[in-house]
Amino acid sequence: MESAEQIILGIDPGYADMGYGLISRFRGHDRCLAYGSLRTAAGAPTGERLKDIHDGLVRLIEEFRPSKAAVERLFFSKNAKTAIPVAEARGVILLCLSQQEVPCVEFSPAEVKMAVCGHGRADKPEMQKMVQVLLGLERMPKPDDAADALALALALVSTNVPRVV
Amino acid sequence: MESAEQIILGIDPGYADMGYGLISRFRGHDRCLAYGSLRTAAGAPTGERLKDIHDGLVRLIEEFRPSKAAVERLFFSKNAKTAIPVAEARGVILLCLSQQEVPCVEFSPAEVKMAVCGHGRADKPEMQKMVQVLLGLERMPKPDDAADALALALALVSTNVPRVV
Numbered sequence: 001m002e003s004a005e006q007i008i009l010g011i012d013p014g015y016a017d018m019g020y021g022l023i024s025r026f027r028g029h030d031r032c033l034a035y036g037s038l039r040t041a042a043g044a045p046t047g048e049r050l051k052d053i054h055d056g057l058v059r060l061i062e063e064f065r066p067s068k069a070a071v072e073r074l075f076f077s078k079n080a081k082t083a084i085p086v087a088e089a090r091g092v093i094l095l096c097l098s099q100q101e102v103p104c105v106e107f108s109p110a111e112v113k114m115a116v117c118g119h120g121r122a123d124k125p126e127m128q129k130m131v132q133v134l135l136g137l138e139r140m141p142k143p144d145d146a147a148d149a150l151a152l153a154l155a156l157v158s159t160n161v162p163r164v165v
Numbered sequence: 166m167e168s169a170e171q172i173i174l175g176i177d178p179g180y181a182d183m184g185y186g187l188i189s190r191f192r193g194h195d196r197c198l199a200y201g202s203l204r205t206a207a208g209a210p211t212g213e214r215l216k217d218i219h220d221g222l223v224r225l226i227e228e229f230r231p232s233k234a235a236v237e238r239l240f241f242s243k244n245a246k247t248a249i250p251v252a253e254a255r256g257v258i259l260l261c262l263s264q265q266e267v268p269c270v271e272f273s274p275a276e277v278k279m280a281v282c283g284h285g286r287a288d289k290p291e292m293q294k295m296v297q298v299l300l301g302l303e304r305m306p307k308p309d310d311a312a313d314a315l316a317l318a319l320a321l322v323s324t325n326v327p328r329v330v
Contacts, residue, residue: 045263046259047259047260047262047269048263050256050259050260050263051260051263054260074249083248083249084239084248084252085252087250087253088252088253088256089256090253090256091215091252091253091254091255091256092256094211094212094215094253095215095216095260097212098210098213098215098216104212
């Protein structure tokens with residue numbers, strides 16, 4: 001059991017919305033510190049929207065000082081239409097974590113489901129319910145990408161994944 | 166005919182290698198200032214490699230102070246295996262240009278061929294030859310991604326493309 005508090009940042013990469021969730025693990029107990037979605041301005045130039053993501057993420061890191069981050073891995077087949085903008089946003093996220101010296105671990109959706117629900121085929125409501133229960137939240141975390149980000153953070157504290165990206 | 170010198174940065178996005186080319190247009194005459202490839206360390210964590218791209222690009226911008234940049238657009242179908250890392254690198258490139266306040270225009274490969282060779286189906290040797298001729302270079306620019314970046318810069322000075330990304 002760890003004696004020091006560990007703050008973990010989970011990130012569900014997105015271009016229009018980037019989900020984030022921050023949890024604290026202290027003596028084996030996980031607590032939700034914050035969650036939400038960073039929105040970028042629809043219709044703004046790509047560079048500006050990526051800068052919004054970068055600047056928003058820097059503010060989160062400065063406020064919460066996470067010791068590690070968990071970021072969802074992208075698969076080429078997942079969502080063909082949006083894969084390129086999401087990957088562009090994810091590049092900015094990985095850059096930002098590197099600049100801020102927050103070590104980063106990547107998880108596939110199945111790995112998150114396995115870590116949080118105990119099996120790799122959990123559906124969205126089951127995942128959200130588990131996130132709510134594990135963090136003792138009164139309400140189901142919303143929007144979906146914030147819940148996904150909290151699940152990523154939980155996956156990181158509950159597994160020992162060595163891949164640093 | 167413009168009276169002020171215009172410096173244009175062309176970028177061929179890549180994760181292992183990012184091609185760049187800088188040209189100056191002054192009174193209708195185009196001159197090559199520099200070209201090359203920013204290489205990232207194979208085997209290093211993704212965040213570090215993206216930081217190498219970011220920092221290298223900042224250095225180029227600080228040295229040459231381009232007034233505009235031309236960046237190749239990615240297509241999902243182009244190269245399935247490498248599309249995601251290239252898109253991640255491209256996100257970092259677009260972020261960096263936005264942070265450095267360099268307006269950026271995107272071109273498809275066919276648009277570059279059309280602008281440089283006069284038709285959209287030029288092959289690589291034909292494009293490289295045209296870049297060499299148009300810029301009065303003694304040698305064919307190498308590596309390929311640097312030649313592609315010079316072609317992008319030439320496409321930007323020779324067309325009036327309004328899309329800013």
